[in-house]
Amino acid sequence: MPEINFFTEEVNFELKHKKIIRQWLHDVSASNGQTIDALNYIYCSDNYLLDVNQQYLNHDYFTDIITFDNRDDLSAPISADLFISLDRVKDNASKQDAQFEHELHRVMVHGLLHLLGQNDKSPEEQKEMTKREEDSLSLLHI
Template structure:
């Protein structure tokens, strides 16, 4: 499974318990009746992600996540870029710990690959509810 779920960083950030995260992400995918293709997470800075946002999406804004979805059928495959700077700032703003906000964003990317959107308020509400459910899977899977 280590070759199917990979974590890279362009900063000094590193997930120390990678195997726990891999098991959790697999449970997130299975909970949506999907299968694992290949997941790649790249943890980066605001500047790195802004450059991707400008170059590939023509957006000139900071964001916490960009997901490149390569999913085919029910097999989830994606490259997910996450700004650690944004996750830290959002955790402070929302009054949650960093790790919980990181899990929210990581699950968010996978949920997009499962077909969930977040353009309308109704879609955003469903996405947030799904994120919360997926975060709880981490605690269940690790017991």
């Protein structure tokens, strides 16, 4: 089984249903013809992720997720660090009238889909990303 880990920085948070979520992420990856070597989800605050965004990407804005692909060869098993701002997830869930856990799972799979090659720069890519997020979320049974 792949290494899928959950960490926190500057927040007090415990992910629920870790075993089920690990299997779900593995299944999403496998259904896209990829395997996972190591996924590290790091849950953090807005300010922590803003610092990461500024330091590593030269971006000066809040975001819900930043994904760092650690592979040199994209055909290799997935190895990545995914930083998720719980503040942004909570805010996005409120704006979309969604449950926090649902929005968190959407953001988690969003990062994985990027690692699987899905982009979301153009309106067409955004539409496809949303469809793939919804399809992936339908596989999660908690």
